Amino acid sequence: MQTEVAIIGAGPAGTTLGLMLHQAGIDCVVIERQSSDYVLGRIRAGVLEWTTVEILDSLGVGERMRAEGHVHSGVSIGWRGREILSIELQALSGRPMMAYGQTEVQTDLYRRADEVGLTIVFEATDVELHGLTGDVATDSPAVTFTADGGQQRIDCAAIAGCDGYHGVSRITIPDEVKTEYEKAYPFGWLGILSETPPLPQLMYVNNERGFALCSERNPMLSRYYVQCPLTDSVDDWSDDRFWTELLTRVPASAAETIVTGPSIEKSIAPLRSYVVEPMQWGNLYLAGDAAHIVPPTGAKGLNLAVADVRYLADAFIARAEGDQTKLARYSTTALSRVWNAVRFSWWLTMLLHRFPDQSPFDQRAQEQDLYYLASSRAAQESMAEQYVGLPLYPDLT
Numbered sequence: 001m002q003t004e005v006a007i008i009g010a011g012p013a014g015t016t017l018g019l020m021l022h023q024a025g026i027d028c029v030v031i032e033r034q035s036s037d038y039v040l041g042r043i044r045a046g047v048l049e050w051t052t053v054e055i056l057d058s059l060g061v062g063e064r065m066r067a068e069g070h071v072h073s074g075v076s077i078g079w080r081g082r083e084i085l086s087i088e089l090q091a092l093s094g095r096p097m098m099a100y101g102q103t104e105v106q107t108d109l110y111r112r113a114d115e116v117g118l119t120i121v122f123e124a125t126d127v128e129l130h131g132l133t134g135d136v137a138t139d140s141p142a143v144t145f146t147a148d149g150g151q152q153r154i155d156c157a158a159i160a161g162c163d164g165y166h167g168v169s170r171i172t173i174p175d176e177v178k179t180e181y182e183k184a185y186p187f188g189w190l191g192i193l194s195e196t197p198p199l200p201q202l203m204y205v206n207n208e209r210g211f212a213l214c215s216e217r218n219p220m221l222s223r224y225y226v227q228c229p230l231t232d233s234v235d236d237w238s239d240d241r242f243w244t245e246l247l248t249r250v251p252a253s254a255a256e257t258i259v260t261g262p263s264i265e266k267s268i269a270p271l272r273s274y275v276v277e278p279m280q281w282g283n284l285y286l287a288g289d290a291a292h293i294v295p296p297t298g299a300k301g302l303n304l305a306v307a308d309v310r311y312l313a314d315a316f317i318a319r320a321e322g323d324q325t326k327l328a329r330y331s332t333t334a335l336s337r338v339w340n341a342v343r344f345s346w347w348l349t350m351l352l353h354r355f356p357d358q359s360p361f362d363q364r365a366q367e368q369d370l371y372y373l374a375s376s377r378a379a380q381e382s383m384a385e386q387y388v389g390l391p392l393y394p395d396l397t
């Protein structure tokens with residue numbers, strides 16, 4: 001088989017890139033290790049930046065999101081035990097954000113792929129990348145895999161590695177070419193999903209017992225998290241223990257309105273920041289979690305994946321029109337936005353969690369950072385601008 005771009009991974013990054021290239025008339029094939037049901041069963045992100053909303057609209061994927069998603073004009077932060085600080089995102093930045101689960105986004109992307117005839121090969125095993133030398137002129141890229149009981153080969157002009165943190169693409173880049181930046185946080189997030197009405201606004205909580213987050217997936221589906229030690233397992237947390245802990249951490253006025261119920265999913269995720277540089281090597285281009293991981297505090301993972309592939313698709317489109325420069329600069333362009341989101345997610349994580357080794361000095365500094373946010377419009381504007389997402393192509397003139 002021959003195609004222009006072979007895309008590894010049919011998560012949000014790979015499927016969105018496939019739809020963008022297909023829309024632009026650039027031939028591509030998406031190769032996914034799992035079944036579509038498996039991908040759709042993963043409970044992950046739930047907050048969309050407005051840029052992501054607009055990109056999904058532009059691909060004809062926005063209709064259900066517009067009807068069923070919940071537009072939020074602000075988020076709140078519980079602090080100092082009982083106080084609630086409201087950050088009016090829309091008033092401060094001019095843009096709101098959208099609560100719409102990753103599962104729903106992925107469902108809409110797969111439906112659209114079916115409608116437009118984008119080829120996605122599911123349950124492809126033994127995926128291997130070939131012909132990459134690190135030089136766009138001498139590369140002869142190809143992907144081999146096993147699917148439908150037989151070995152298959154796709155020759156292509158470029159490979160897009162959209163296969164997440166544990167994929168094969170990034171490890172194809174030799175160690176001496178790449179630099180990895182990593183920070184592991186000394187706690188995890190215990191998350192539950194419950195079929196109960198969420199709070200009207202997303203609420204982050206800084207509490208002496210640890211961080212908590214009240215978020216939503218839809219009007220009858222809530223996602224709650226509490227910070228927990230990395231040594232804990234899901235079996236340590238009965239539903240009763242979870243709800244008691246959550247209601248202790250959130251401000252009393254919010255606790256009174258939280259509707260509890262049985263969990264339908266419960267998991268613990270470690271928190272990590274990770275970036276690999278560069279995000280391209282010859283004709284291999286990385287996008288999304290394959291190139292970077294952020295702690296979910298800033299709700300950036302899914303949004304960064306969509307922004308990366310917008311840059312990458314724009315660069316492939318420019319190359320098809322004879323301009324090679326955007327593709328040559330893809331990594332530099334994407335990394336500028338990536339590092340901003342990585343820094344923002346790190347900052348929000350440091351602001352809102354309790355660290356096991358937090359000294360009295362660290363504690364005071366964190367309290368002051370929260371106080372500054374609560375008392376300064378400039379600080380709130382800065383947070384709002386980054387939370388709803390920076391423009392894809394900032395105009396600095």
Ligand SMILES: Cc1cc2nc3c(=O)[nH]c(=O)nc-3n(C[C@H](O)[C@H](O)[C@H](O)COP(=O)(O)OP(=O)(O)OC[C@H]3O[C@@H](n4cnc5c(N)ncnc54)[C@H](O)[C@@H]3O)c2cc1C
Binds near residue numbers: 033045047165290305
């Ligand atoms: C457990 C978890 C919880 C999360 N929770 C949140 C959250 O609460 N809020 C938030 O904002 N973000 C969250 N995220 C982050 C967000 O979900 C990711 O940033 C987003 O999914 C990135 O999309 P992606 O397409 O780059 O990667 P992925 O979604 O990981 O997709 C990569 C795809 O590649 C496939 N693949 C892997 N290896 C191969 C291979 N060898 N060959 C072919 N295909 C392959 C995988 O099966 C997968 O479908 C979470 C992530 C994880 C892992």
